[in-house]
Amino acid sequence: MCRALESLPITCLERAKELKALFGSLLQKSDHNIAAHSKKSDGLRVNVNEPLQWKESFEKLLSSQNGLCLFRAFLVSEFSEENIAFYLACEDYRTTKTSKMPAKAKKIYNEFIGADAPREVNLDHLTKAITKDNMEQLDGTCFDLAQAKIYTLMEKDCYPRFLKSTTYLEMTRKAKRG
Known part of the structure; x- marks a missing residue:
């Protein structure tokens, strides 16, 4: 890609x-x-x-x-390139080995979702809160909701x-x- x-x-x-x-x-x-x-x-x-x-x-x-x-x-x-960058980062994250998930998840969260994220994507407060909660128990799906919202934004807009x-x-x- x-x-x-x-x-x-x-x-x-x-x-x-x-x-x-x-x-x-x-x-x-x-x-x-x-x-x-x-x-x-x-x-x-x-x-x-x-x-x-x-x-x-x-x-x-x-x-x-x-x-x-x-x-x-x-x-x-x-x-608005941050949208596709976030989407692709989430796709890549899904295939990440379990041992590397914490570091990669933190990087994605800090770059695209967290407070003062340099490439912040346009997500509602609830989605951000759910994604933040998902960071407590990492798996391949912790960004699914946020990724789906950004996918829909790109698809519709x-x-x-x-x-x-x-x-x-x-x-x-x-x-x-x-």
Whole structure:
């Protein structure tokens, strides 16, 4: 997912720009499944119809590595990248070994939920309180409620705006012609 979940937003922004350029150039070719050849994207497989599939559901967008990178870049441009960063951190947390859960949970909580969190996500007081209580007995589900709230926020608010963005509309227009 943008190669590394913990990568800086600028890395994903660079990848998003690269993907936009790739989609643009691939849409002008007749082959619909082409491997890109550049130092940065060696072996990257791009299906030019992929952007059309992202409109089917928010889940399809997030399950696509390319779609996720472009969506993340879109959120950076809207100053709300913390939402996808939190969502991805929670996904990563679920697969964390039990011995490493306390440290990772504390890091996620302090970065996204706690008082004075540097990348605070928009959660209601009750959800924050429940998540704080969940920190007392850590398991793979302690962030589930908060993650679900942020997922819904992105799905209902950010995702429709992404689908109306000039970058996405340009890609789908070219894909439909190609």
